[in-house]
Amino acid sequence: MKFLDQAKIYIFSGAGGAGSVSFRREKFIEFGGPDGGNGGHGGDVIAECVNGLNTLIDYRYQQHFKAQTGGHGMGQNRSGAGGKDIILKVPRGTQVFAEDNETLLADLTEYGQRVILAKGGNGGFGNQHFKSSVNRTPRNANPGLPGEERTLWLRLKLIADAGLVGLPNAGKSTFLAAVSAAKPKIADYPFTTLHPQLGVVAVNTREFILADIPGLIEGAHEGIGLGDRFLGHVERCRVLLHLIDGTCEHAGKAYKTVRTELEAYGNELIDKVEIVAINKADAMSPEQLKEQVARLKRASKKTPMVLSAVSGKGVPEVLRALLKIIDGAKADEDVPVETEWHPEA
Numbered sequence: 530m531k532f533l534d535q536a537k538i539y540i541f542s543g544a545g546g547a548g549s550v551s552f553r554r555e556k557f558i559e560f561g562g563p564d565g566g567n568g569g570h571g572g573d574v575i576a577e578c579v580n581g582l583n584t585l586i587d588y589r590y591q592q593h594f595k596a597q598t599g600g601h602g603m604g605q606n607r608s609g610a611g612g613k614d615i616i617l618k619v620p621r622g623t624q625v626f627a628e629d630n631e632t633l634l635a636d637l638t639e640y641g642q643r644v645i646l647a648k649g650g651n652g653g654f655g656n657q658h659f660k661s662s663v664n665r666t667p668r669n670a671n672p673g674l675p676g677e678e679r680t681l682w683l684r685l686k687l688i689a690d691a692g693l694v695g696l697p698n699a700g701k702s703t704f705l706a707a708v709s710a711a712k713p714k715i716a717d718y719p720f721t722t723l724h725p726q727l728g729v730v731a732v733n734t735r736e737f738i739l740a741d742i743p744g745l746i747e748g749a750h751e752g753i754g755l756g757d758r759f760l761g762h763v764e765r766c767r768v769l770l771h772l773i774d775g776t777c778e779h780a781g782k783a784y785k786t787v788r789t790e791l792e793a794y795g796n797e798l799i800d801k802v803e804i805v806a807i808n809k810a811d812a813m814s815p816e817q818l819k820e821q822v823a824r825l826k827r828a829s830k831k832t833p834m835v836l837s838a839v840s841g842k843g844v845p846e847v848l849r850a851l852l853k854i855i856d857g858a859k860a861d862e863d864v865p866v867e868t869e870w871h872p873e874a
Contacts, residue, residue, distance in 0.1 A: 545673025
C-alpha cells in the first residue's frame with residue numbers, strides 16, 4: 530500500500546429539511562387546525578480515529594464527502610427524518626487543518642476519538658409551531674438551514690515511541706530491519722528510504738515502536754533533497770536515536786548538519802531527548818573509530834554509543850538505552866496532577 534501522509538478534502542454537511550404547511554381535515558372533527566411537522570436535522574461530517582490504518586491513501590481517490598439532507602416535515606405533525614452522518618475514518622495521529630493548512634482544528638490521537646468537522650443544518654419549523662392564540666391558522670413554515678461547506682487538510686503524524694534521524698546512508702533502515710520485522714528498502718545510494726517506516730522492537734519481554742524517516746541533508750528546511758516534511762512523523766516520539774555513519778568524512782560535521790535542520794524545522798524537535806550513536810563500526814579500523822568518536826563527542830557534548838547494525842554489535846545496548854528513556858517518559862506522563870489542598874469548611 531502506498532504511503533500518503535497529507536490529503537486535501539472537501540466536505541459538505543447536510544442541509545436541514547423544510548417545515549410543512551398542513552391543516553388537519555378529518556370527518557366529524559369540527560375544528561381542524563395546523564398540523565405541519567418540522568424538518569429533520571441535516572447530517573454531520575465526522576472524523577473518527579480507527580485502528581488498522583496507517584496511511585491517508587483512501588483520500589487520494591475520493592476527496593468530496595457530503596452528508597445526507599434532512600427529511601422534510603409532513604402533515605399530521607410528522608417530523609422529517611434526520612439526515613445520515615458521514616464518517617471519515619482516519620489513522621491514529623491524524624491532524625485536521627483548515628483551508629490555510631496552518632490552523633489546527635483537531636488532533637486525533639486515541640482510537641475511537643471523534644470530532645465533528647461540519648455540523649448539519651437545523652430543520653425548519655412547520656406551521657404547527659407558529660400556532661398561537663392570535664394566529665390560529667398560520668400558513669407559513671421555515672425552510673431548513675443550509676449545511677456547512679469546508680475545505681480541509683488531513684495531515685498524518687505517525688505515533689512512535691522512538692525515532693531515527695540522520696543523514697542519508699547512515700544505516701537507519703538497516704538498523705530498523707535488524708531490530709524489528711519491518712522490511713524497508715536497503716541500498717548503497719542516498720535517499721533509498723522515500724517514505725517513513727514503522728517497526729515494533731522487542732527488548733526482552735518489552736516492546737516499543739520505532740520510526741524511520743528519510744535522511745536529512747544540509748538545506749533540507751529549504752526543500753533541498755526530500756526536504757524536512759517527514760520530520761512531522763518524529764514530533765510525537767519520546768526519544769530520538771541520531772545515527773552517524775562512522776565511515777563518513779567527519780562525524781562531528783555530520784552531527785551538526787542534522788541538528789541544524791532539526792532546529793530550523795522547529796516544533797521543539799531540537800529539545801527532545803537524544804541518543805547519539807556511531808553506526809558501521811564493523812567497517813572501521815580501531816584508529817578510525819577512536820578518531821570519529823572523539824569528533825562526535827566534541828560536537829554533541831556527550832559520549833556517543835558505538836554499534837554495527839549489520840553485525841549486531843552494540844545494538845542491544847542501544848535498544849536498552851532507548852527503552853529506559855521511553856519508560857521514564859511514560860512514567861512522567863502517568864504522574865497525577867497535584868491539586869492545592871484546602872481545609873474543609
